[in-house]
Amino acid sequence: MARRLEFDFYNRDVLEVAPELVGKTLVRSFNDGLIQRFIITEVEAYRGAEDLACHASKGRTPRTEVMFRSGGLVYVYLIYGMYWMLNIVTGETNNPQAVLIRGLEDCYGPGRLTKKLMIGKDFYGENLMESQRLWVEENNNKYNINRAPRIGVDYAGEFWSSKPWRFFTNNIK
DNA sequence: CGCAAGATTGGC
DNA sequence: CCAATCTTGCGT
Incomplete structure (x- = not known):
């Protein structure tokens, strides 16, 4: 079994963490003992209060509160x-950032993968460094990483929507 | 308190 | 191409 990613991995700038999450293994463990592992194939970075595509640009609200905490949630x-959109909080306290998980091997689409993994509201604030039902593991295989603009964020204006903060690999299906 | 819009998806 | 479906944040 591969090593679980720890605090030092997540508690860095989202533009460092996001591309490194591509190729890592997302693990979902269910109550009945079933454990599913999927390689992460596509993500997007949302970076700070200044990023108008990031929900944290609206300020610290009940919804965005967790992004203001330190990484790994x-x-x-x-x-x-x-x-339901699954995001992993990155960066240090009071620097609101998160990585949207957009695709897994055999499952493309942020809305589809949460349905498949049965991830919903009760995962808000889940600690990936301690959770018994969701975490990310190291994967020593190497994958080429491609960059492209983020999807569906035109509302943020061209300056932010054109930033190449979507990261994906095509080594895996 | 009302309301428009949304980090999407699947069906017509 | 567009409806589904409901939370959220903002305006009144």
Whole structure:
């Protein structure tokens, strides 16, 4: 079994953490003992209060509060009344950042993968360094990383929506 | 307190 | 192309 990623991995700038999360293994453990592992294939970085595409640009609210904490926690929110978005908080305290998990091997789409992994509201604030039901493991295989603009953030204006803060690999399906 | 919009998806 | 579906943040 591979090593679980710890605090020092997450507590860095999101632009360092996000591309390194691609190729790592997301692990979901269920009550009945079933454990599922998926390689992360696509992510997006949301970086600080100044990033108008980042929810934290709205300030510290009940929803965005967890992003203001230190790295390694989970930020989940409901979009379009239907889909839960899974994010991993990064960076130091009071520097609101998060990585949106957009794709896993065999499962593309941020709304689809949370449905598949049964991740919802009750994962808000989950500690990936201690959780018994969700964490990320090291993966020593190397994958090439591609960069592209983030998806669905035109509302933030071209300056922010054009930043190449989506990271993905095509080594894996 | 009302309301418009949303880090999406699947169906027509 | 567009409806679904409901939380959130902001304006009144």
